[in-house]
Amino acid sequence: MPELPDVENYRRYLNATSLHRTIEGVKIGSTKILRRISEPHLARALRGRRLERARRHGKHLLAGLDDGAWLTMHFGMTGRLNYFRRLANDSPYDRLRLDFDNGYHLAFVNRRLLGRIGLEKDADAFIESQGLGVDAMDPSLDDKAFAKLMAGRRGHVKSALMDQSLLAGIGNIYSDEILFQAGLHPKTSVQTLEEASLSSLFRAIRRVLTVAIKRGAGSEELVGRLPSSYLLPHREDGAPCPRCCCRIATVKMQNRTAYYCPRCQRESATVAE
DNA sequence: TTAAGTGTTGCTCT
């Protein structure tokens, strides 16, 4: 689940719940998720500190400590944050738990152990070292800059949207919705896209991500809260397309499944020029 | 019961 909209809501959740409280205890539920840091080292670095700020880049969430260091979090394929009081309500999949001085706890919940947590001195350097491109919601990104990013790409448009080194934050799920709204087949090659198509693709990116954040991405029932004109509530092989009632189809790309409407998202057979 | 599938990234090979 955790793509840009989900992680953005986790960031807001962390901001609203967990700042400015001294961390009295640190419990690490699994060392598998630790990125280049040992359990004792991380625990020692966090204990006695406070979280002061939170930022996000793509699917990465970063929490700034009062000593200037950053706790970095990536959720992998599953996961969320949980702020709670009673340890009896603890999830069995808590991989990192911070115990605050007000009796509350913040847990990094990650059922499948594909998430990663690390500690970094410098947030910008970390983002750079991860090879992440511009965040898909970066205010400085406009359709001109987006077109520039896509210029010279030779691959499929869905692959380009999911390429974190190009544009950070979009994964398999939201790229399907974006391409549905832009009316583009996932295997459309980027080089065939004209200026107008790129511009409408960019607008679809911003529209989809904004709506998903607003509708509460990251919570279980998000799909039910998205507009029924969206693909995601109907994202199932053979389900009727919300726009034309044609059957939703799938195609394998990069070892995962892309869902699309074969009628609304025609494979552009036209080769430019 | 067993096998395949699932929103992630990262690696190898072509």
Place this chain on the structure above:
DNA sequence: AAGAGCAACACTTA
């Protein structure tokens, strides 16, 4: 350069 295939993991579904 870009894409296919696979591995990591734990759980659900067919």
